[in-house]
Amino acid sequence: MLQFVLKRLLLAIPTMVAASILVFLMLHLVPGDPAIIFFGDQPVTPERLELVRRQMGLHRPLVVQYLDFVRGIPRGDLGRSIHNRTPVFEELRTRVGSSAELALAAFVVAVALGLSLGLLSALWRGKWIDAGAMLVALGGVSMPIFWLASMLIFVFSLKLGWFPAIGFGGWNRLILPAMALGFISSATLARLVRSSVLEVLLQPFVTTARSKGLREAIVIRRHVLKNAFIAVITVMGLQFGTLLSGAVITETVFARPGVGKLLVDAISNKDFPIVQGAVLFIALIYIIINLFVDLSYAYLDPRIRFE
């Protein structure tokens, strides 16, 4: 097991290097001069523009710029924002807590709702429960998160006064954004759980388990769920990564600082160090999640452990 984990961690290094090179090149290929963006609509002379370009280090060859960034990583130095000169590590640190808190809470909502809806739907296939659960899932897939988030604020903050509309810190500030984000994510999960469970239910070993006289609850828990989860867990892992880094709209509507919003702002400002640092962080998160997903495969399916 330890060897497996170490191997995966070592493989993470080239993945992260590749991700950072790709992002670095893409940012430089996309039109837009960071110095011009920095000045925006402010008056500026060509000399001043050139000076700021040099201060930003943009006059150096691309390879040098990239290597400078890489050299700092072992020291935990991800450079400084070329716009406001704040250390990238600081920019990330101040937002990771809020993002992680929201991602975890939304993940709990998504998993609880997605699994319940998917299971109910699969076990009562063709009944009204199935139709109802899939209707809810369809709502989740097709509902814009922006609208759902605004509606939650309208009902639970404005009309009922149960929860604050904005901010972070404290569980009561977490519920509405987690519900909005979690509900949208639960829809995909519900549909996946339904199809996976239905597929496993048709397998001969389920018939065997039933014919042995096992109670239906045990058949479902021990034989159906464990097998159905192998596909589901991959998607769950990926969803967690998305919840952590891609909750820009939720963060904006509920006025929460977050890594997703930081990244989007940095991309539009072409703030290279911030984009590189944030992408590296997100890549690391995905690698760790995938590691956990792989480890959970081993738990769910003994054959994988032996391989």
Place this chain on the structure above:
Amino acid sequence: MGRMKRREFLKRVGIGVGALATSQALPRLFLPGAYAQSTGILTYGMAGGFDTLDVTATTFTRVGRIALHIIDPLVWSTGSGQYAPGLATSWTVSPDATVYTCKLREDVRFHDGTPLTAEAVKVTFDRIVDPATRAQTAFSFIGPYDRSDVVDRYTVRVRFKSPHASFLNGASSPYLGIISPTAVQKFGQDFGRLVFVGTGPFMLQSYRTDAEVRLIRNPNYTWGAPTFNHQGRAYLQSIVYKIVPEEATRLATLETGETLFIEDVPVTDYQRLRNSRDKVLLEIRQAGSGWSLMMNQMRAPTDELAVRRAVMHAIDKEGLVRTVWNSVYKAACSPLTPNMLGFDAETCRKVPYNPDQARRLLDEAGWRLGPDGVRVKGTERMRLEFYLQTTPQKNIEMAQFIQANAKQVGIDINLNVIARAGYLDAVRQGRHHFQFWWDTGTDPGQMLRILFHSRNAGGGTNRNNYRNQDMDRLIEQIDGTSDPTRRKEIIVRAQQKAIDDAVMVYLADPPSLYAHDRSVSGVWVDWGGNYPYFFNTRVQR
């Protein structure tokens, strides 16, 4: 301890969660306004984040709004071209507007305990022009700054390389606010990020990027400007600026009591808030240059005067402000908003909406209507490129309105709605025919310079790429004239010239819209509508 059975465990967890939820939810149900703040704390819903709190380096008006409480300006602007003492008790201006001598108050201390002296003013201004600071707004306010001379401990002489009649206007803005030299030296690059030290009635308590800024009352403040009829410390204990980018959410926080004051009120809620019994809508005509359309003279066919004139006549501004801005904004006439010094009301009669006139002008210029309704001249088809950014949404609505108006006279406008980076690249390189402009500011000379001076053409802010020596001369004269009457005359001439040369289309003049709870009183907003100031403010619930 015996092992708990799974069912028992789940039951206990359920009871626990239920009790917690009930205990948290019930007070909200039965105590309306439970989120309202205690008296003395003002929560402010701010429309977005910013780069740094360092007012010298920032480009954000929002930073100015916060920083005005942390610093004190040298002078306060009480009206267009009118100034009252701030940190400077008196000042003299040389006849050629190149030397300003300011006498400072002698009883002022920075938040770090160091005294305000002429040296601090010198350090603040020198820092603005230091390339390492990368100052932007402050840099344009300080203009052709040469140096500051410390005459004595409380007298400073500010010298400019060329006439700079608008210096007092800049000195009244938060961006030239005086900062603590000791703190700047001590904190280096962290100044503005972690700390920001001025002499103002509030001190920076904490700053969490993209979330909130907390200010706390300066207990030693005894130098309130005479304008505010109150010299002692501020009435509020603290101000909390919460960053709430989404406008509907921001408004919701005002309704729930999570904020007591919000900025950038959406025009769709204007009427409702005006009629509200427990909320107050503040509407101040914004100073500067309203929403307008720049027409690039570097590209054909907007290099033709007739085409630009036709565009001016083709746009129904009244219809635009009614459709896009719910008539909250007013149709614009001039590059300057009506509350600016020298605004020329005559401009409102000069270019009426007249599509027939637009068609005539285009016909006379040889642009004939083609079979598809789009005008052609020889082999050239009148398809014009309009570059605009993806936000705000109102930009796109205005552009679509203009596109429809132009189509009626045979001009085909192609909308290029693109992200900021691509947009700035395109318009700075002059690939556009049209782009929007909007700017706030209280100095007419500075506004006209930004829009029309040839030095700002070719990649700068004059994206009309309008180059005219007479206009340049007029702008230089405005900057070199301290006498308000004479200055006003030149400003009027510059506006008339801009209309005659059909440089831009002036579309809509916006108000600054703020709203607050009725429990808030004593809010002061500068005449330009940009800086709500809470020195005299009280919150009583």
